[in-house]
Amino acid sequence: MQxxxxxxxxxxxxxGKTSVLNAVAKRxxxxxxxxxxxxREPGGDFISEQIRxxxxxxxxxxxxxRTEALLYAASRRQHxxxxxLPALADDKLVLCDRYVDSSIAYQGAGRKIGETKVADINLFATDGVLPFKTIYFDIPVKVGLKRIAAHRQEQIDRLDVETIDFYERVHAAYDRLALADSNRYIIIDATQPLKLVVEATMNQLKLVAPEYFTEEEI
Structure with missing residues (x-):
């Protein structure tokens, strides 16, 4: 039982979702x-990190x-x-940097494999396990790419060198996912300074997971 x-x-x-997650974790x-x-995904487990x-x-x-999409799904299953699942069974608050929605957006829309096809692959991989809530950090594509160019030159990976059209398709897919599952999605304006985004995230966590906070903190 979860x-x-x-x-x-x-x-x-x-x-900036990873920076926000790191700040939230510290607090x-x-x-x-x-x-x-x-x-995090891909990763979060010894085998999954090797796939990453x-x-x-x-x-x-x-x-x-399609190899890429299947590798993501395989990594996710192991993770x-x-x-x-063991952490949820132990009553833990699990905060994960990316999950199924990333595959649907990046491989389904970005790679043009098909959002439904990628969703189906991941339905098999996860047995339908979805997050209780998804915090979506929304930012215009061009603003996000400028941040990458300015701050992540030494950490650029294979997906960071795609065309702007690729990222526009990814962003549009996230918008569709948020609209289709509005009860799960929490949208935060990621164009704000990091400090404000972290505070907004903390406030949302207190609302959706109050059992992990003391009354004073809520």
Whole structure:
């Protein structure tokens, strides 16, 4: 039985979701300690991290797009069964940097495989397990790409060198996902300064997972 809460962080490249997650983790860890799990995709597990290295390696320019989509799904399956589900069974608050929606947006729309096809692959991989809530950090594509160019030159991976049209398709797919599942999606304006985005995220976490906060903090 799942008694914890699973919340994913999503957004196009340059939205700052990883920076926000790191800041949130720093604030929550002292109080939640072992009741907090911070994880990521692809990765979050020994086997999944090895798959991540293959997916994001800039030398793998000949990787077939369906191979890429299947590798993401395989990594996600391993991550889910070895890390996420045990944490939820242990009543933990699970905050994950990306999940299924990333595959639907990036491979389904960005790579033009088809959003429904990629969703179906991941339905099989996850047995339909979705986050309780998804915090979506919304930012215009051009703003996000400018951030990447300015701050991430030493961390550019294979997906960071795509065309602007690719990222526009990804952004549009996220918009569709948010509209189709508005009860799950929480949209945060990621164009704000990082401090304000972190505060907005913390406020949303207190609203949707109040059991992990003291009354004073709420």
């Amino acid at each position: 008694t914890g809460k699973f919340i994913s962080f999503e957004g196009t490249d340059g939205a 929550l860890t002292p109080q939640l300690q072992q009741k907090l799990l911070i994880t 290295e293959v997916i994001l390696n800039r030398q793998n320019t000949t990787m077939d797009i 889910l069964v070895s890390t996420i």
